[in-house]
Amino acid sequence: MDTTDDPVSRAADLARELSSPVRVSIFRHLATEGPTRMRDLAEHLDLPEPLLSNHLRRLRDKHYIDVDRNGRTATYRITDPSIRDAVAALLTAVGAPRHDPEPAVDDNPGLTFARSCYDHVAGELGVRLLEGLLEDRALIRIPKGELEPGPAAEPSFAALGLGMTSVPSRRRLAFACSDWSHDRDHLGGALGAALMTGLISKRWVEPVEHSRRLHLTDAGREGLARYLAA
Template sequence: MKASPNIVAVASLIGDPSRAAMLMNLLGGKALPASELARAARIKPQTASSHLSKLVNGGLLVQESYGRHRYYRLANAEAAEALETLNAIAPEKPIQSLRESYEAKALHFARTCYDHVAGELGVALTDKMLELGLVVEVGKDFQVTARGADRIEAFGIDLKEVKKTRRHFARRCLDWSERRHHMAGALGAAIANRMFELGWIARVPAGRALRVTDEGYAGLESELEIHLTQKRSNG
C-alpha cells in the first residue's frame, strides 16, 4: 500500500523564486547547463548548483553529463504538465520593460510546452482538429477518430509508433495564456516534431518561444485552414 503523496515537499521545491525561475526556463523541453540556469535565475553558479541538486533529489529534474559539462532537464512530462497548470492559475507578473513586452507577446503566440506546441498556435491546432472531427475529448484526454487517423498518417506521423511509448497518448493540457486546452502527450510531441521537420516552425534562440515560418503559415492555411492573428512579417 502506497503512502499519500507529499505535495508539501514538491510545493516547497517549486516555491523558491530561484528554483521556480530555473524550472520555468526548462519548460521548453531542452536540457540546459547550470551556468545558463544560474543566469536565468540571476544567482551565482555556486548557489544554482545547490538549488539544482535539490530539484534533482526531489525528482523534478534529471542531470545529464557530457564530458565536464552538466545539463539539466525536466524529469518527465508530468512535471511539465504540473508547471504549466501552475502557470494557468498563477496571477500575471507586471511587465516592466519593452523587452519583456516583446518576450511575452512571442510566448503567447507560440511556444514549446515541454515537447509539444502551446500558445495561440497550439490551441488553434487543437481547436481545428476538434472542429474537423479528427479528435474528440474523452475525459482528460483526446481520442483520435477514424477520420483523424487517416489525416494524421497522411501528415507523415506513424500512429502505431506513437502509441508504443509509455506516456499518455493524447493528453489535454491547460494552456496558461489562452486559458483553453492544447494537445500534449505522445501525439502532441509527434505533431510538433513533424512541424519542425517540415520547417513550419523554428525555435527562437534563448527561450521557449517559437516562430512560424512562411512555409508554416502557408501549410497551416492550406492543410487546416488555420489563420493566425500574428502577421506573417513577424514570423
C-alpha cells in the first residue's frame, strides 16, 4: 500500500487504482475467493494472462496485493483487509449485490466442506471429487495445471449427473483450481461447472441462500459415499 503519511493522498491513490474495471474485478475476486493463482484468476475473469499480468504488477508495485511463490506457482492475495472493505463499499454504493467475504475457515466448517467457487464445487467435497475422478482415470493431469478426460470419463461423469456431450466447448474444458481452504485442488472449467449443475439436478447438493455454501443432502451423501470415504 502507499506508504506516504497523508491519508488523503493514500485514499486518492487507491481511488485511482479503482478507476479501472479490470483492477476492481481483481480486487473483488481476491476479496471473495481468497488467494488465487494467476491462471485461475485469468479463467474466472475471462482475461488474457498478459493483460492480467500488467495489472497485477501495477498493484504489486503499489503494495495493494502481494504474491506468494511455491516453485513455479504464484498465488496472489490482498495485502490489507481494509482494501477489501473499500472495494465492497464501492460496489454497494453503485447498487451491486453485496458479497461479503465469508467467515474465517475455523468459524465456518460448512463453508470449507462444500461451497461454490464461481460455478464449480469447492471445499472438501470438491477436492475429494477431483481426487476420486483422477484415481478412476475419469480425468488425467497434463502440464500447466490442465486436466483432460481419461478412459473412464463417460461412465464416471454420467454417474454424477452429466453427459460429456453436454459440456460447452467455448471455455477451458478442465483445470485444477487451487482450493484456499485445503491447499489442494478442485475441478474448474467447463467440466467443473457441468459437474456442479449435475449434482444440483440430482439433488445431491443444494445451494444455501445468501451464501456460497452447498448443502450435501442425504441422497448426495449416499451417492457420493465412496468419494467421501477417501
